[in-house]
Amino acid sequence: MFYRLFHLQCRFFIVAIGISIACWFISSSVLAIETARPNVILIMVDDLGYNDLSGFGHPEIKTPVLDQLASEGVRLTNYYAGASVCTPSRMALLTGCYAVRMGWEQGVVGYKMGLRDGLHPVAVTMAEVFQEAGYVTAMSGKWHLGSDPPCRPHRQGFDSAYYIDKSNNQTRQVWRDDEVVETKFVNRHLTEQFTEEAVEFIGENSRHPFFLYLAYTAPHFPVQAHPDWKGTSTFGAYGDVVEEVDARIGQILSTLSVQGIEKNTIILFCSDNGPQPGQAASAFPFRGMKWSALEGGTRVPCIIRWAGKIPAGRSTEQVVTAMDLFPTLCDLAAINLHDSLGRLQQSPDAEQSMALQHLDGRSVAKVFLGTKTSLPEREVLYWHGMGELQAIRRGAWKLFLNRKATVSGLGVDGELPIERHEALEDLAQGKGPVLFNLAEHKDELFDYSAQRPDIVKQLSELAERKLDETRQARIPLWQPKN
Numbered sequence: 001m002f003y004r005l006f007h008l009q010c011r012f013f014i015v016a017i018g019i020s021i022a023c024w025f026i027s028s029s030v031l032a033i034e035t036a037r038p039n040v041i042l043i044m045v046d047d048l049g050y051n052d053l054s055g056f057g058h059p060e061i062k063t064p065v066l067d068q069l070a071s072e073g074v075r076l077t078n079y080y081a082g083a084s085v086c087t088p089s090r091m092a093l094l095t096g097c098y099a100v101r102m103g104w105e106q107g108v109v110g111y112k113m114g115l116r117d118g119l120h121p122v123a124v125t126m127a128e129v130f131q132e133a134g135y136v137t138a139m140s141g142k143w144h145l146g147s148d149p150p151c152r153p154h155r156q157g158f159d160s161a162y163y164i165d166k167s168n169n170q171t172r173q174v175w176r177d178d179e180v181v182e183t184k185f186v187n188r189h190l191t192e193q194f195t196e197e198a199v200e201f202i203g204e205n206s207r208h209p210f211f212l213y214l215a216y217t218a219p220h221f222p223v224q225a226h227p228d229w230k231g232t233s234t235f236g237a238y239g240d241v242v243e244e245v246d247a248r249i250g251q252i253l254s255t256l257s258v259q260g261i262e263k264n265t266i267i268l269f270c271s272d273n274g275p276q277p278g279q280a281a282s283a284f285p286f287r288g289m290k291w292s293a294l295e296g297g298t299r300v301p302c303i304i305r306w307a308g309k310i311p312a313g314r315s316t317e318q319v320v321t322a323m324d325l326f327p328t329l330c331d332l333a334a335i336n337l338h339d340s341l342g343r344l345q346q347s348p349d350a351e352q353s354m355a356l357q358h359l360d361g362r363s364v365a366k367v368f369l370g371t372k373t374s375l376p377e378r379e380v381l382y383w384h385g386m387g388e389l390q391a392i393r394r395g396a397w398k399l400f401l402n403r404k405a406t407v408s409g410l411g412v413d414g415e416l417p418i419e420r421h422e423a424l425e426d427l428a429q430g431k432g433p434v435l436f437n438l439a440e441h442k443d444e445l446f447d448y449s450a451q452r453p454d455i456v457k458q459l460s461e462l463a464e465r466k467l468d469e470t471r472q473a474r475i476p477l478w479q480p481k482n
């Protein structure tokens, strides 16, 4: 009897130790995952052109912080914003889908789109996926994806949001979640304010994985320099504003350093579309500006740094789009996006009749990590800001379905040498589609359509097929019922 009792006690003791050890293993491995998960800071500026950073070739504007960031990570020379204007570009960035899949037809919130229209709450955003994965999520900056309560950022996956709901030329209000906290912001102070908010958020969350979307309104018009930067650049107010953004990003990086988390934080910098016509911004050597399907409309600077993980000092010509960032950042953070999307779309809020979110983006994590130099070719679709699909790219080939769209470079043409003006006139006089080779001619002025009818046919068919596909699977634009 005594022996049996002793034996049972021993067994109980051994099981208890076993459970304790197992618990220790589980908790320590959870802790290991917790500390290993990288923070993500996604910085997007507004209307900055391809040529507007010194590291991307600007002769006067000085952006030492971003140039240094690029030297510590990867500089992307074939990065495309999700669309040529603000609202659809932000839809694409945050959902991983072409904006037409989100019901976008044309324009931006408050211009060609209703003031109360926006990204439908059933759309799953990058912020929702990071939030579900246990990240603390926040945004600071410009939203422009809907102003009505269901569309606001803190209902689209951000735990907290400090933002202006439209462009800085469309509103004077600054919001914190559902409250207006400033009724007449001073435009020249916005970059400072959004930075201060971001710095505070990083300081408060440095011991927990976080996802921060810092969407500066600069250098979108009206271009007004902060008093501390006024006259500091040699490129007028536009140069002052871009140089301030660069310095403010320096403050973000210093904060990471002070908190000791610079190695565990992925920083991604990009612009939302090309230069606004009439501003001092430049997309050189590309033609086309904001709204346009020419390269300058969506080819913008992009830089990613993840110290110690992404090999430094590289430049890639791999075609990467804003839609790729959602799956790529999830991949880098070891989040299973497929599973997360499945769970989030089945939430009680989702309206069953709506299409499942089909991502147009793909992960390019291996290119960033340096384990692959390139990925299989795939197409890029170019919509005009007024909603028409105008062009398609695959490899170096870019086909404009209608040559009229290629003629106006919106101001950049003035920078072209005189012989290129003749090329532009020839282009205007031709008929049918236009085929460019971006590897040969960055300025989209030499037409190969007569020489390569095979490529014209292939790309025309591909464009038609992709257009049909994106129109079939769509979540409607959110619009108020009354």
Ligand SMILES: [Ca+2]
Residues within 6 Å of the ligand: 046, 047, 085, 086, 220, 272, 273
């Ligand atoms: Ca913009």
